[in-house]
Amino acid sequence: MWDWNFVWQIIPQLADGVVITIQATVLGTIIAMIAGLGLAIARRSRNKFIRYPFGFAAEFIRGTPLLVQLYFLFYILPDLGILLSPMVAGVIGLGVHYATYTAEVYRTGIDNVSKGQWEAAKAINLSTRQTWTQIIIPQAIPPMIPALANYFISMFKETPLLAAITVLELMNQARSVANYHYKYVEPMTMVGAFFLLVSVPSVIFLRRLEKRFAPKLR
């Protein structure tokens, strides 16, 4: 049933997939962090013509499946004359999808800084920039860290979706090996084991982060 020789034989090919999976997660994380910040700022805008469209877009993206969004990016953009490699389309899709989640984290992080801090900053006559960089952001960031880390772990677990738009990440490599040898048990189980091997330590690390930063959250 379980063939160790086969396991050793396919490890190099799966390792290629692991590299792509990790790249996609890292790039997606970077996009999600930056785009999420932009989105959070747009949703705090005083202009309702900025606030409402971005608010709706965020709700829409969060309420629809990432897979369909990936298809959409992958098939529609070429029609508009934008040619993206599957990997680039995939990373953008992941990043934008998770940006709608990170934006919420930024928002609650900022809203959780108590009103007194804003008033005190005003009282000692700090400029808007000083208020943000010296008072608000340093207090808002620590409680955000565990929440952000949580979403990046989720993103990592969603990278197998990129297989659907032909990115050769771990899941796709495992499927092609499985189809080629017509043996599913080993490759599928190995993929599962890999995810477990990364996720479980990250969750333990995450709980530590939560313990470290949570007391500061009011």
Add this chain to the structure above:
Amino acid sequence: MEQWYGYIGLILDGAVVTAKITVLGCALALVAAFTAGLGRISRFWQLRWLATAYIEFFRGTSIFVQLFWAYFVLPLLGVPLSPLQAGVLALGLNVGAYGAEVVRGAILSVPREQYEGCKALNFTRIQELRHVILPQAFVLMLPTFGNNAIELLKGTAVVSLISLSDMTFQAQVVRAQTGSTAVPFLTILFLYFAYSTVISNSIKALERRLSRGLDVTKG
């Protein structure tokens, strides 16, 4: 124009399949969440251990891996599953693992006086849960359950990859037959969004209905 009716029919067929998987998946997830969530706070370490193993396993591996494993590997181990069964099983158990933590958290956040009151009234543990703890805890669980249900709905798109003809699958069919991408995919994106709006609104309504007469602070 004539042909579009046919294609819209295809997508609506898919919408029915998606709704079916979502409802069945949520039902399974609910059962799994309560079983594992109560297991986590059981007095017996064997149950606690079992529930923890289930939760960590399903939260630790990706839903796609679970789905493919259910579809490709289980038949080889002598458990043949139809795509629908594999999809409902994987989605239900996956979301159930997330829900279990919600159940546990909500039960633990019911104030201690409630437990003490039950003890004073000489309730058995079952009575305590059934009449006092769960009615209060359930209201606390609802908002997160709503989010979990939407995650499940979004997860159903993946079953198209194991050849189940849900909305996403039908959109691919339409795309292959018409060469148009924007129309079918925009249609299903809006349908998915409509579904998640329905889910979140009904959860909100249910929350209002159930919190009537309860002294539960929201949040």
